[in-house]
Amino acid sequence: MSKQQEKLDQAARAAWMYYVANNTQHEIADHLGISRQMAQRLVAYAVEQGLVRVSVQHEITDCLALAEQMKARFGLSLCRVVPAGGESEGLRRMLAVAGAEVMTQFLQSEAPIVVNLGSGRTLKAVIDELAEIDRPQHRIVSMVGAIATDGASNRYDVALRTAEKTGSKYFMLPAPLIADSAEDCRQWCSHRVYRVVSELSAHADVTFIGIGSVGPGCPLEEDGFLSKEEIGQLVSEGAAGEIIGHAVNHEGHPLSSPITDRVTSLQLPTAADRPVIAFAGGASKHSALNAALRGRWLSGLVTDEESARQALALTG
Template sequence: MHRSRRQDRKLDLAARAAWLYYVAGNTQDQIAEKLNVSRQAAQRLISTAVSSKLIKFRLDHPLAAGMALAEALRARFDLFYCDVVPTDSAAADPTPAIAIAAAELLERLLLQEAPTVLAFSTGRTLRAMAGELPQVAAPQHKLASLIGAITRDGRAGGFEVVMRLAERTGAQCFPMPTPVVASSPAERELLQMQHSFQVILELAQTAQAAFLGIGEIAWNAPIHRDGFVTDQEITDLVDRGAVGELAGWAFDSHGRLIEGGTNALVAGIPLSKLKAERAIAVGGGPRKVTAIRAALRGRLVAGLITDEATARAVLAGG
């Protein structure tokens, strides 16, 4: 991340702290929890907002709308973490801005001295997040992948995340040694009997945070376009009422996992093994609105990093 961009993000974080303190009436302890920083850091952020003249009679910063949307989402869906970045009207894809926000949160987690476990799915948004993360020396931490990054025939998907993050941090890396979807339930059972899978399963269950890319279920959706599921399988999922997927697991508009279909073949970590209250969906854009709303409704995740346009659409749908 360029220095000026990092400075902008620091100012953005100060603006969020100021909005929570002066407008939403949060205490410094509450701000620290919502922004995932220490109480001392929250104090410094509020001071930065004041010294940078962000505070007048109103918050004089373009992130005010996003912060209000984040608070609305937090209240509507009982989220432990929510970050809504501005939507760039000149950009068709909000992924770059979302990736920067996710990288900022990840950097704060990696800067913790106490050893911790962080878990990740795969995909374009999380890959972009990894690209935005600066070099951070974090050899004490463990990074675990929740899902494989290869097809049934062994072809690489190109959007693996934990190895890229390990290169930037020196953290211990645990990539998933399975395809996204197995050829049969028997093959999935055999793959999950591997010692390496069991190690990752144990790590995932203790993860402080899980970053999950979220995708739609539709013809030519990423999971279909990238060859992880077949034409017949994506059609079957749509027929079963699936609208979205997290780490390969398909769910319906109420956030309920689909019974059967490819969910009987997903070779990654079951969502039920994660701490839902520490799972963060990362993504945005018109095609993902229904999936994000459903995941929040079903409490499959309790955190969200998205953009303003997506946040408004999610809230408008109830």
């Protein structure tokens, strides 16, 4: 056994004693024959390595009520609302934990399924929270280009990580998220492998996506997919947000623009056809989330209290 494996085993043992058996750090130290400081570090290491997953069984009444209102107002078949958390990493973690629970319901299927995945920070956090589950019969499809503008791998393409956690087959979209020109986009999208992946995606059993803001400093600009000037152009043309790279206006309709003509991402299935579930929250996502809800792109949503309240108030 390697030293790394020994450390993980020791950390897991400490985590079981602390979180399940309710032992104190002093008791853990005595039982394992280590110092209290080492026991404390082992418990922290277990959390850091993802060995500990928190599940809160009692759902907050206000959150349950908001979820039901969101389902009724926007025709959602599934909605989870987590407590408000501002713009903190804590909010993203809450969304990730709730999102992983929702995603697991589908991934646990014994029957083979095709799973579409978008990209983005929140969706990546959801995947990080997923427990490993052996499902080699599933097929995982990336709906966004796996190549960044500079030729590097898109670090927020989460499909490969999901395939690794499930042992599923992974289908990569062989294109950059945004091509250099509309003609270049047509060439990427006419590639044989692109068409094969597109056809598989069109028959997916479920789709999981994030929702992106469009504005100064948004992820599309921060990650180098579009310039500051191009983001400004999209805003001036009425962009409220983006869904897997496709810009939508405030009513949720696809935005027609020379920039959107360069997006290679696959098309979302109709929400009424098969489940399309989004994970999004925080004030910076309000405009984009409202647009996605108005456009009826979603059949499921995991969001936070503040986002749900403002969506309901804005459409009331």
